[in-house]
Amino acid sequence: MYTTNASRGLPRHRSRYPAERYTRWALRALTAALVLATLWLVVAFHLRGQWMFALLFLVLGASLAIVFGKRQLMSHRYIFPALAGMGVFVIFPLLYTIGISFSNYSSSNLLGEERVRAQFLDRTYQAEGQAFDFRLYREGGQMRLYLEAPEAGREGTRHLVSEPLAEAEGGQPLAVRPSEAAPAGEALGLREVIARRDALEALTLVTPDGTELRMSGLRRFAPMLSRYQENADGSLTDRRDGTTLTPDRETGFFVTDDGERLTPGWPVAVGLDNYTRIFTDPDIRGPFLQIFVWTFVFAGLTVAFTLAVGFVLASLLQWEQLRGKAVYRTLLILPYAVPAFISILIFKGMFNQHYGEINLILEHLFGISPDWFTDPALARTMLLIVNTWLGYPYMLLLCMGLIQSIPRDLYEASAVDGGGPLTNMVRITLPLILKPLTPLLIAAFAFNFNNFVLIALLTGGKPDILGASTPAGTTDLLVSYTYRIAFQDAGQDFGLAAAIATLIFLLVVGLSLLNLRLSKVKV
Amino acid sequence: MAMVQPRSIRARKLGAHLALLGFVSLVVFPLLLVISISFREGNFATGSLIPERFSLEHWALAFGIPWERPDGSVVQPPFPVLLWLWNSIKVAVVSALMILALSTTSAYAFARMRFSGKAPILKGMLIFQMFPAVLSLVALYALFDRLGQLVPWLGINTHGALILASLGAVALHIWTIKGYFESIDGSLEEAAVVDGASTWQAFYHILLPLSVPILMVVFILAFIMSIMEYPMASVLLLDEDKLTLAVGAQQYLAEHNQRWGDFAAAAVLSGLPITLVFLLCQRWIVGGLTSGGVKG
Numbered sequence: 001m002y003t004t005n006a007s008r009g010l011p012r013h014r015s016r017y018p019a020e021r022y023t024r025w026a027l028r029a030l031t032a033a034l035v036l037a038t039l040w041l042v043v044a045f046h047l048r049g050q051w052m053f054a055l056l057f058l059v060l061g062a063s064l065a066i067v068f069g070k071r072q073l074m075s076h077r078y079i080f081p082a083l084a085g086m087g088v089f090v091i092f093p094l095l096y097t098i099g100i101s102f103s104n105y106s107s108s109n110l111l112g113e114e115r116v117r118a119q120f121l122d123r124t125y126q127a128e129g130q131a132f133d134f135r136l137y138r139e140g141g142q143m144r145l146y147l148e149a150p151e152a153g154r155e156g157t158r159h160l161v162s163e164p165l166a167e168a169e170g171g172q173p174l175a176v177r178p179s180e181a182a183p184a185g186e187a188l189g190l191r192e193v194i195a196r197r198d199a200l201e202a203l204t205l206v207t208p209d210g211t212e213l214r215m216s217g218l219r220r221f222a223p224m225l226s227r228y229q230e231n232a233d234g235s236l237t238d239r240r241d242g243t244t245l246t247p248d249r250e251t252g253f254f255v256t257d258d259g260e261r262l263t264p265g266w267p268v269a270v271g272l273d274n275y276t277r278i279f280t281d282p283d284i285r286g287p288f289l290q291i292f293v294w295t296f297v298f299a300g301l302t303v304a305f306t307l308a309v310g311f312v313l314a315s316l317l318q319w320e321q322l323r324g325k326a327v328y329r330t331l332l333i334l335p336y337a338v339p340a341f342i343s344i345l346i347f348k349g350m351f352n353q354h355y356g357e358i359n360l361i362l363e364h365l366f367g368i369s370p371d372w373f374t375d376p377a378l379a380r381t382m383l384l385i386v387n388t389w390l391g392y393p394y395m396l397l398l399c400m401g402l403i404q405s406i407p408r409d410l411y412e413a414s415a416v417d418g419g420g421p422l423t424n425m426v427r428i429t430l431p432l433i434l435k436p437l438t439p440l441l442i443a444a445f446a447f448n449f450n451n452f453v454l455i456a457l458l459t460g461g462k463p464d465i466l467g468a469s470t471p472a473g474t475t476d477l478l479v480s481y482t483y484r485i486a487f488q489d490a491g492q493d494f495g496l497a498a499a500i501a502t503l504i505f506l507l508v509v510g511l512s513l514l515n516l517r518l519s520k521v522k523v
Numbered sequence: 524m525a526m527v528q529p530r531s532i533r534a535r536k537l538g539a540h541l542a543l544l545g546f547v548s549l550v551v552f553p554l555l556l557v558i559s560i561s562f563r564e565g566n567f568a569t570g571s572l573i574p575e576r577f578s579l580e581h582w583a584l585a586f587g588i589p590w591e592r593p594d595g596s597v598v599q600p601p602f603p604v605l606l607w608l609w610n611s612i613k614v615a616v617v618s619a620l621m622i623l624a625l626s627t628t629s630a631y632a633f634a635r636m637r638f639s640g641k642a643p644i645l646k647g648m649l650i651f652q653m654f655p656a657v658l659s660l661v662a663l664y665a666l667f668d669r670l671g672q673l674v675p676w677l678g679i680n681t682h683g684a685l686i687l688a689s690l691g692a693v694a695l696h697i698w699t700i701k702g703y704f705e706s707i708d709g710s711l712e713e714a715a716v717v718d719g720a721s722t723w724q725a726f727y728h729i730l731l732p733l734s735v736p737i738l739m740v741v742f743i744l745a746f747i748m749s750i751m752e753y754p755m756a757s758v759l760l761l762d763e764d765k766l767t768l769a770v771g772a773q774q775y776l777a778e779h780n781q782r783w784g785d786f787a788a789a790a791v792l793s794g795l796p797i798t799l800v801f802l803l804c805q806r807w808i809v810g811g812l813t814s815g816g817v818k819g
Binding site for chain 2: 044045048076078079090321332333336347357446450480483497
């Protein structure tokens with residue numbers, strides 16, 4: 001352990017070697033460039049109104065400038081990159097998640113209020129007047145629309161042909177004029193119309209009498225009007241029936257006079273709503289508690305089973321008189337060496353109802369064919385079997401390492417007293433390795449508590465719990481439940497997912513503090 | 524030992540061998556089965572471990588070569604497995620190198636320097652490392668979504684985002700390398716500093732060359748962890764040609780269109796190299812995994 005001049009705050013001499021001086025200047029320039037790049041991000045995020053991200057990069061840029069600017073913080077320069085990585089990709093997402101848990105951020109409340117308002121103002125409705133079927137004609141490089149009224153028009157023209165579509169660049173209205181014949185060239189099929197849908201939807205056609213036509217369906221153009229009108233107080237008026245929509249900034253929705261909410265809304269802070277929903281809404285509380293209990297059972301049983309298998313195997317393998325231990329050891333840690341996402345999928349195929357080898361064997365031997373994926377109890381059993389297969393090698397390796405450190409003379413003494421192998425295992429080996437093993441068991445518990453990959457790849461949480469208002473399955477762990485609420489199916493409820501994630505964070509903090517205390521980490 | 528052994532010991536040894544062999548065969552069965560299935564004809568073939576009707580169809584498809592069936596129909600490869608494998612390796616190599624760089628420099632500071640906040644930072648890292656990334660996926664998605672609007676190569680559906688997101692998981696590696704650095708005597712570096720070397724020169728020219736083994740271990744560990752990473756890749760990557768193997772492979776066993784045979788060939792093709800790397804380096808990896816956790 002030594003301290004440098006720099007960290008004592010002593011001045012550094014100008015280097016005698018030009019190469020070193022140039023390197024120093026290059027490093028300073030690099031730091032400055034990085035700081036400037038971060039500042040650019042800060043400004044850009046700020047201009048977009050995303051203050052959370054602006055703040056994140058402001059903190060990042062400022063700490064970068066301070067750590068690399070002050071010579072007293074020489075040592076901190078070495079740890080800064082790693083800390084910045086953890087800060088941006090672990091700690092910031094964690095805080096952001098906790099923040100989301102107090103909001104109603106979801107797929108129905110996704111965009112900001114201004115964007116929602118703009119969406120409402122973009123809505124149109126079909127006004128009174130003649131609608132036309134249309135076809136798109138291509139002649140050379142030019143495209144024209146050919147409009148045809150389905151029934152003989154009361155007020156006149158039946159057929160209209162537009163100017164070439166290229167003239168409508170930049171949102172100009174496009175003139176259409178009466179014509180008896182279809183334009184020259186070939187009519188395009190529906191598939192090509194769909195391919196140009198965005199361009200067509202942006203078109204406004206103007207007939208000779210001044211009516212504006214817009215696309216109202218894949219085959220139709222009709223006179224369309226904006227549905228909503230913005231009022232000075234921020235409310236919207238529906239032009240069709242005159243109802244008023246007032247923005248409710250408590251709930252984040254536009255509401256009509258009789259209290260009906262219109263989607264989409266925008267995210268607002270809702271306080272503890274998400275948490276109260278977890279504990280009071282029966283459609284959420286029921287599945288949540290069931291999944292909560294199963295998560296503990298799953299993690300506990302996994303640790304118990306993997307430890308039991310790993311410990312017994314380790315005790316066998318440390319028997320000096322047994323030959324071929326190296327071969328056994330290599331074969332036994334194979335499940336650890338094969339990437340988990342491959343072995344989990346292998347089991348998914350093997351447990352398959354129809355062609356899976358496991359059911360074929362069971363059918364052959366006992367004449368039974370269990371429904372591994374549709375029966376909740378069997379699906380849970382399957383998860384535990386697969387996870388024991390995946391997880392015991394780690395315990396085996398840990399136990400083998402720890403058994404090595406037990407003094408041999410304890411076993412000799414036991415042999416003198418006439419102790420058999422079973423006595424040795426239960427009375428000597430187990431008690432001696434259990435203490436150093438405990439923190440690792442807690443870590444393994446925490447890992448399996450959050451074993452998302454297994455659930456996602458093997459069962460996807462299915463079979464589903466009946467009567468749940470959020471996607472919830474009987475084999476879901478809390479993490480996969482959170483993932484499904486946030487990313488699957490309709491109604492992605494980020495707020496609720498974040499609230500459950502926050503609860504898991506608290507549990508994990510508890511576990512890791514316990515772990516830290518038990519393992520007596522020396523820093 | 525050339526001793527005459529009592530009969531009971533011999534019987535016990537036989538029993539132990541039988542038990543071990545039985546367990547080993549249970550463990551290895553799924554792996555052998557997959558190799559066997561990859562050579563069977565058709566996607567739902569059943570039968571003994573040694574295929575009765577041998578076919579290279581699944582292997583050809585896994586390598587991306589269209590396969591012509593005896594009846595003349597041509598089967599196109601369902602998924603770009605080699606591309607996925609290449610994506611995985613690309614992401615894993617880059618992120619492992621970056622993780623190595625970040626964790627080595629900070630491990631050096633933690634092992635050799637005295638500075639304010641060292642103990643709380645180290646402990647804090649241990650705690651934060653236990654949070655699974657799955658839980659903050661919404662936040663990570665939002666972060667890269669916004670970032671991508673400003674810096675396109677860091678947006679959603681880019682490998683840049685995935686690589687960057689993996690840089691959060693450095694705590695374990697820092698602890699592993701720090702433990703190794705502390706086992707090396709610091710007097711060499713002190714001598715260098717006395718002779719006028721800067722801390723960086725002492726680190727780069729003296730300590731690093733001495734620590735190549737642990738750097739290899741950490742690189743391989745980070746590489747394997749990145750190959751196996753599933754949750755972040757499943758959210759950050761969208762297009763089929765961008766997917767990594769971990770996310771893509773599950774498409775073989777999708778709900779309504781299960782291609783068991785094709786999956787088997789792809790699984791062996793992509794899983795074998797990773798398994799071999801692990802087994803070849805197992806001595807160092809296991810040491811790193813277990814000691815890093817135990818001693819701290």
